[in-house]
Amino acid sequence: VVGVDGKPRRWVYLHYFKEGQPSLNWLDPTFAAQQMIIGDALHAIDVMGAKILRLDANGFLGVERKLDGTAWSESHPLSITGNQLLGGAIRKAGGFSFQELNLTVDDIASMSHGGADLSYDFITRPAYQHALLMGDTEFLRLMLRQMHTLGIDPGSLIHALQNHDELTLELVHFWTLHAHDTFLYQGQTFPGNILREHIREQMYERLAGEHAPYNLKFVTNGVSCTTASIITAALGIRDLDAITPADIQQIRQVHLLLVMYNAMQPGVFALSGWDLVGALPLPAEQVADLMLDGDTRWIHRGAYDLVDLNPDAPLSAGQMPRSKTLYGSLISQLEDPDSFASQLQKILAARRAYDIAASRQILVPDVEHPGLLIMVHELPAGKGTQITALNFGSTPITETLHLPNIAPGPVVDIINERVEGDLTPEGEFTITLDAYEGLALRVVSSSPMI
Structure with missing residues (x-):
């Protein structure tokens, strides 16, 4: 490599996260890495006008060799300190930060103390996809409870649909720190590493391969797919070219169910333009040149046109092929009250009206039915109790819920503004959900919570 002085030298660098991507030396006593990154963050806020910054792979800052010769980084004290310095500097400059940190739940909790303000929800993201693929919410419920047990408030998480990366199936929590801890799942006790392999096998089988050939594995720890193509896999649709108008209606219904899971709980809700238009993966041959190094993620990064700016263009300005989309542009969707975007608008209006983002889970x-998930939230400012009820299964559900220590009263659907029944003084409420239906409910009570 030719240095700044014009002399060629052989350079040796440390990498921990990925070959070809040097890691800055956060252990160097000159603190050059800290100065450079904090300077970059302050430049992004003060000069570029950013308000929220993403800290990626920020758990790998304090790399050190253990006595057995292996590397130690996750939860290294200097990783935690480095994040506190960076997060503190960003806050001091008037910004916010979130960490995209796919580690154990314990590590995410440790790295959040004084570090980034928010964390990407890698805790329940693969779990809610598993619930959809299997029609069974038990693993999702297990992860929600792990989150609470280890002291993470869901209000500190960014709950998201599709992003630019693969659907990660690393399940790091059960791979490393908790590999030999035992977990109760489907009436049996599993070591964490065995539970991890069981969940991964189920998801790979349903999400890719013969069952859904349009989704592709990404290296060894995930699947490249769009939200829409996760749903088509769950519905057993093998040929994306054979999707019918009736299929699109059902895909949209399931997509809104996933919106409900992520939006109708405390924290930040995020979705992508690919979600808004219902993008399908690109055929692999269209991006074969980009996948020569084995990176299959390009199939779910197709171009889309949100506002019909250039509806006939086959390629984006960056030369990405246009994705096939199921919902159309926002312009056309907002003229249809039944469209994905119009229904999303109603869900977000209810979320905002009742300040669900700031509620407490x-x-x-x-529950009795395997496809049912119930999340109960205490709304801020004395607005009462909110219940998110979701059917991840393909059959209707009628079930009597038992919700102790909640003041009784009428139960109202806050999205469609209709009464669904009553919560009794004994804490019982009977709920009815169609296949893949979600309800956001509020208990209207004049009494405070018990």
């Missing part, structure tokens, strides 16, 4: 109860 107080209960994730056991």
Whole structure:
């Protein structure tokens, strides 16, 4: 490599996260890495006008060799300190930060103390996809409870649909720190590493390969796919070219269910333009040149046109092929009250009206039906109790819920503004959900919570 002085030299660098991507030396006593990154962050805020910054792979800052010769980085004290310095500098400059940190739940909790303001929800993201693929919410419920047990408030998480990366199936929590801890799942006790392999096998089988050939594995720890193509895999649709108008209606229904899971709980809700238009993966041959190094993620990064700016263009300005989309542009969707975007608008209006983002999750109860998930939230400012009820299964559900220590009263659907029944003084409420239906409910009570 030719240095700044014009002399060629052989350079040796440390990498921990990925070959070809040097890691800055956060252990160097000159603090050059800290100065450079904090300077970059302050430049982004003060000069570029950014308000929120993403800290990626920020758990790998304090790399050190253990006595057994292996590297130690996750939860290294200097990783935690480095994040506190960076997060503190960003806050001091008037910005916010979030960490995209796919580690154990314990590590995410440690790195959040005084570090980034928010964390990407890698805790329940693969779990809610598993719930959809299997029609069973038990693993999702297990992860929600792990989150609470280890002291993470869901209000500190960014709950998201599709992003630019693969659907990661690393399940790091069960791979490393908790590999030999035992977990109760489907009536049996599993070591963490065995539970991890079981969940991964189920998801790979349903999400890719013969069952859904349009989704592709990404190296060894994930699947390249769009939200829409996760749903088509769950619905057993093998040929994306054979999707019918009736299929699109059902895909949209399931997509809104996933919106409900992520938006109707405390924290930040995020979705992508690919979600808004219902993008499908690109055929692999269209991006074969970009995948020569084995990176299959290009299939879910297709171009889209949100506002019909250039509806006939086959390629984006960056030369990405246009994705096939199921929902159309926002312009056309907002003229249709039944469209994905119009329904999303109603969901977000209810989320905003009742300040669900700032609520407190107080209960994730056991249920009888495998496809049912219930999350109970205490709304801020004395607005009462909110219940998110989701059917991840393909059959209707009628079930009596048992919700202790919640003041009784009428139960109202806050999205469609209709009464769904009553919560009794004994804490019982009977709920009815169609296949893949979600409800956002509020208990209207004049009494405070018990």
